[in-house]
Amino acid sequence: MPTEPPHLAFGGIAQLLILFHAIVGLALCGATTHHVVVAYGYRRGVYRWRLAQIYAIVTACCYGATFTLGMLAYPTYRYYVRGLYFDRHLVWASNLFDIKENFAALGLPLALSVLLLSRVFKPAEQPELRTPYLTLVSGVWLLSWFPAIAGLIITLQRGVPA
Amino acid sequence: MKALYLGCCAMMTAFGVAFLFMGLVPVPLPWYHPLDRQWILEMRPHGLSMDFYGRTLYAALFSALAFVAGRALGGKLKEGLSRDQAWLWLSYGLGFLALAMCLIGYQLWPRPAAPLPIPPWYIPK
Numbered sequence: 157m158p159t160e161p162p163h164l165a166f167g168g169i170a171q172l173l174i175l176f177h178a179i180v181g182l183a184l185c186g187a188t189t190h191h192v193v194v195a196y197g198y199r200r201g202v203y204r205w206r207l208a209q210i211y212a213i214v215t216a217c218c219y220g221a222t223f224t225l226g227m228l229a230y231p232t233y234r235y236y237v238r239g240l241y242f243d244r245h246l247v248w249a250s251n252l253f254d255i256k257e258n259f260a261a262l263g264l265p266l267a268l269s270v271l272l273l274s275r276v277f278k279p280a281e282q283p284e285l286r287t288p289y290l291t292l293v294s295g296v297w298l299l300s301w302f303p304a305i306a307g308l309i310i311t312l313q314r315g316v317p318a
Numbered sequence: 319m320k321a322l323y324l325g326c327c328a329m330m331t332a333f334g335v336a337f338l339f340m341g342l343v344p345v346p347l348p349w350y351h352p353l354d355r356q357w358i359l360e361m362r363p364h365g366l367s368m369d370f371y372g373r374t375l376y377a378a379l380f381s382a383l384a385f386v387a388g389r390a391l392g393g394k395l396k397e398g399l400s401r402d403q404a405w406l407w408l409s410y411g412l413g414f415l416a417l418a419m420c421l422i423g424y425q426l427w428p429r430p431a432a433p434l435p436i437p438p439w440y441i442p443k
Binding site for chain 1: 319322323325326327329330333334337350352353355366368370371373374377378381399400401404405408411412415418419422423426427428429430431432433434436437438439440
C-alpha cells in the first residue's frame with residue numbers, strides 16, 4: 157500500500173485531460189448526429205455527400221481524440237476513483253464505466269470504416285450501399301452517445317444530489 | 319469501392335472476434351500496473367493492473383491484418399457488389415461487434431467489487 161499519494165502516469169494533468177475528453181466528446185456527439193441526418197437523406201434522394209465527408213473526418217478525429225484522452229486519464233481513474241471509491245460505495249458505476257469504455261473501443265473500427273468509406277462512396281451511383289452506410293453511421297452514433305450518457309451518469313454520482 | 323468495403327467489414331469482424339476471444343479464453347496480455355508504472359506480459363496479474371490497453375492493442379493489430387487481407391481479397395473478386403452481399407458482409411462485422419458487446423455486458427455488469435485498501439494519507443471528502 158502506498159504511504160503517500162502515488163505518482164501515476166498523467167496524474168498531474170488528469171483533470172485537464174478529462175476536461176478536454178468531455179469537450180471533444182461533445183463535438184463527437186454533434187458531428188455524428190449531423191452525419192446520421194445527412195446519411196438518412198441518401199434514402200430520400202438528398203445526396204449531400206461532401207458534407208458527409210466532412211462529418212466523417214470530424215467524427216473520426218473526435219472519436220480518436222476522445223478515446224486517447226480517456227486512455228491517458230484511465231490510470232488515475234483506476235486508482236483514485238474506482239479503486240478507492242467506486243468499488244467500495246458504487247459498484248454499479250464502476251462496472252458501467254468499464255462497459256462504456258469497452259463499447260467505445262468496439263466503436264473504433266466502425267468510426268474508421270465510416271471515414272474510409274465516406275472518401276469513395278457516391279450515394280447517387282451506388283444505391284446498394286446507401287442503407288448499409290446509414291447503418292454504419294448509426295452504429296457510430298450509438299457508440300458515441302452511449303459512452304457520453306454513461307459518463308455523465310457516472311460523473312453525476314458525486315455531483316448534484318438525486 | 320468493393321475491396322475497401324470488404325476490408326472494412328473484415329476489420330470490424332476481426333475486432334469483434336478478438337474481443338470475444340480474449341473475453342472467453344485467457345491469453346497472455348501486456349497488463350499495465352499503474353502504481354509501478356510498468357507493463358508486464360502475463361495471464362493472471364497480481365495487484366492493481368489494467369488489461370484494457372493490451373486487449374485494445376491486440377484487437378487493433380488483428381483487425382489491421384484483417385483489413386489488409388479483406389481488401390486484397392475484395393480486389394480479386396470479379397463480380398460487382400450486390401445489395402445482398404453488402405448486407406451479408408456488414409452483418410458479419412456488426413454481428414461480431416454486437417456479440418462482443420453482449421459478452422462484455424454479461425461479464426462486467428455483475429462483476430463483484432474489489433476495493434483497494436484505504437491508504438493512511440487518504441482523506442474522504
